[in-house]
Amino acid sequence: MIEYIKSEIAALLNKQYPFITPIVEEPKDASLGDISIPIFELAKKRNVPFDECKSEVETLLRAHFKELITDIRLVRGFINIDVNKELVASHILMEITKLDNNYGTLSIGKDKTVVIDYSSPNIAKPFSVGHLRSTIIGHALGNLYEKCGYKVVRINHLGDWGTQFGKLIVAYQLWGDKNVIDQDPINELVKLYVKFNELEEHDPELTEKARHAFKELENGNEAYLKLWKWFKEESLKEFIRMYDRLGVYFDYYLGESFYTDKMDAVIKELEDKELLVFDDGAYVVLLNDLVPALIKKSDGTSLYITRDLAALFYRKKTYDFNKILYVIGNEQALHIAQLKAVVKKMGYDFYDAIEHINFGLVLQDGKKMSTRKGRIVRLEEVLDEACLLAKTYIENKNPNLPNKEEVAEKVGVSAIIFNDLKNHRVHNIEFDLEKMLQFEGETGPYLQYTSVRINSILKQVASIHINVVNSLFNKSHYFEVIRILDKFPLTLEKTVKENDPSILSKYLLSLATSFNKFYSLEKILVPDELIRNTNVLLSRCVKVVLDEGMRLLGMQVIDEM
């Protein structure tokens, strides 16, 4: 609503003063006004004083908006405008009440398909906190794109192919024991992998063996394939256990191995288009501003990018996407850039649809987590810790709560999810368990708690009435909530445009904060019927938006905690 008024104002100014670029914004401090227009440029270009500009603009706006605007004043070069809070507030509350959880639903993705490649852990390695970001961000983006009307294809591009399996096979043959591995598959496999990497540093022969083993695997060696399959099955068990806990799901689990029989076609096409260059025993594609992309090793085996190219063409053919998102860490920026560049060089225009949703690495002791070096934190342990702590909170604060375990699980897991989403920034983050287990302040439990508080009020109300006291909306703690509710659709649009769930996360925090302030200042269930209706209606609208927002982020909404 306010956004609409802003765009109307901008259009009016644009028409009246085509020689300036109109700026219409909202003051940081709400007490200054609802909308403000800096008029520095206007005054300067026309060489007239501020107050003259202000009078002109005021006449223009009054004529157009009539009773929708209540006050216009000049403050230090800004024209500050107050909107009619009663009109705006009732309009917004009615809209949310009418649309319910469809409030904010957009149609910008109608008839469009987006493929999202996320999580994509490596087989035979534990699911670490390092995988969390891709998993959580990708899942949230999937929900958000659906909210915008897109058809979403969620793909888990498992790292189930490559030289590492040569290493693992050799390591297993040298030191492996099936009985031991069956006891604790992932950990035992990691032990083998770490041992191999340590010894490999001083023993080039091992590297050769691993390479040979991978070549055999790629050529279809039965025994090796059997081992590979076993490793993969064991890994998937752990991964799926994590996904179930996180509430994350996929349309397809298609790992790199799925594309092994689709690579030759890509390589042939590159040859036909004369893009493949023989260099130092290997085949590469030369790129303009980037280092060459290595497509085929000198022993004839494939590489990550070879398989990724095959996967990309398969996806284009199968899903005919308008957009494809790779939710992968910063470290792979070059890889994605090369992928795009090769596609462009091949003459396809959909290279433009490829987007790298990059994020900072999770560091430990200031360094990248590395399975090879055994420097890793398992996600499962972190989730267990979080849920345990949630349980302690419940025992202290609400010991009579039924199904404590269930609630603790939802609070703990959501806390970890939200912690990862609220600060999506490009820069790296140091792994900090203490911070992840923070349940007070700007956290997941804070959002859930706010929803629960509203819920316990709504439980005492028979039905929602829309006959309210409009004048209450002039109070700042009422209107602040309204103002934020109003921004939900725009926030969703921005979140999707930027592919950044932290935008929605921060929004939800501001919504919860504004409501909690309101809650502390105002008794909701007062005897006066009309005032009670007003408070209840507002509270319910907050819950609708808050719950929908949490759902989109992949968090759990709970009734009681």
Next chain:
RNA sequence: GGGGCGUUAGCUCAACAGGAUAGAGCAACGGCCUUCUAAGCCGUCGGUUAGGGGUUCGAGUCCCUUACGUCCCGCCA
């Protein structure tokens, strides 16, 4: 050595397209529960936005430069 990303309060981070007095949370300290869930609310403390130049009515934001951190740089993924 080359390239990318980053640097804002003690810590973790915000700041719409360049706008007003740079905001939150955590930590520390002090208030607020016989009243709808105190996982909450209110207050105090905390800043040369890494350093230096430039662009302009106005710069955390744009340009140049230095420092520091991190990631990547053909036969790993």
